[in-house]
Amino acid sequence: MDELIDILDEHGNPTGQSCLKSEAHRKGLFHPTIHVWFYTAEGEILFQKRAHDKDTFPSLWDVSVAGHIGAGEDILIAAVREIEEEIGLSVSSSDLERIGVFRSMHKHAETLIDNEFHHNFLCELKIPLEKLSRQESEVDDLQLIPIDVFKEKVEQGKFEGFVPHEKPYYQEILNAISKKLKA
Template identity: 45%
Template sequence: MDEYIDILNEVGEPNGTTCLKSEAHKKGFFHASAHIWIFNNKKEVLIQKRASNKDTFPNLWDVSVAGHISADEKPIISAIREVQEEIGLSIKQHNLYYIGTSKKRIEHNKDLIDYELHYIYMCKINFYVNSLKIQEEEVAEVNLISIQNLINLVHSNESNFVPHGKSYFKMVFDAIKQY
């Protein structure tokens, strides 16, 4: 879905302009997204397989929920909205724990440059996977995986996981282990 998003300056603050997400990706404009890592009391992490029609990393496993932050939207509000939209789970601000940001630029092709600042949140909550209602345009399937199996999967040479980078995953895995 195309939506209006804020364009950011080099330090990650809105620069006063907005554009459609498709234009930001076409021109490589710096913009923001929210990443939400959801796990339960047993430290089983919810991961999602991206839909086959996605422009970036189709059919790869990824963070529990992720999405662009709409224009004039606070990152935490975006996180709550995206969790509801993508997997049908209702959460509140007190369910989210902010752990930091990660900056990433990937040139998929000349017309798709994804330059993002990820606001990363943890969400420790008990839920039933079978009760989730996935948004089929975004998500092909979801699965629960132990934190150790997730670490092994991400570090595998044959990983079918979105490559967020070593420092990103270290921040996430350390936070889940400590939470």
Template identity: 55%
Template sequence: MDERIDILDEHGKPTGKSCLKSEAHQKGLLHPTVHVWLYTIDGRILIQQRGKNKATHPLLWDVSVAGHVSAGENVVAAAIREVREEIGLTINETDLKSLGTFKAVHKISEDFIDAELHHIYLCQLKSPLDQLVKQKNEVENLALLPLFKFAEETWGLASVGKYVPHGPTYYKTIIQEIKKRV
């Protein structure tokens, strides 16, 4: 969906301008997104296989839930909305634990530069995997992986072709923060 999104300056501050997501990607304009990592108290992490028709990284495994923040939308509201849309789970603000932001710029092609400021959250998953409802076209599959296996596959980038390339620093941060909570 080509929604309107707010544009940020190089420091992650709002510029007061917005445009269509497609224009932001074409011009490489920095914009806000949300990443919500869901984990279970027994040390498993929910990962999502991206839809086969996604413009970026189709069929690769990724963050539990991710999405763009719509123009004028509050970041926490966007996180709650994305969780509901992508996996059919209702959460509230107190369920989300902020880990801060992570700036990522990926040149996908000559006319597609994905410049995003990810607002990262952790959220404990209390529902069984079979009760989650995948959003068609966005989510191909969901899996609960033991945290140690996820760490093994992402820290050393042993499975480069399996996961979205967020980089070892990003993945280490997520894993370390979840370890503190289980």
């Protein structure tokens, strides 16, 4: 779905301009997104398998919930909205722990350049996987993966089947989840 999004400069600062998401992707304009990483008290991370017909990284395992922030939309409101849309889970903004903003640049084609600043959050998943309801147009599957299993993949740089985020990005996420599990 095409939507109006705000445009950022290369440092993540608002430019005061907005445009359709398709135009931002065509021109490689930076824009904000949310990433929400769900983890369980048992030390598992929730991954979503991106829909097979997505323009970017189809059928690859990715962050639990991700999405674009609408023009003028509050970041936390966008995160709560995307969680509800993609996995059918209602959470409060107070359930989300902000863990940083990460710059991401992926050139998929000459006319599809995805330059984003991911606003990342953690949230504990307190219900069974079977209780989640995936948005079929966005998500083909959901899976819990033990943190140790994923940590080993990241350390070895083996991202086969996963969205190829940069290794430092995945390491930051794993460190933040590990801290929560030790708390």
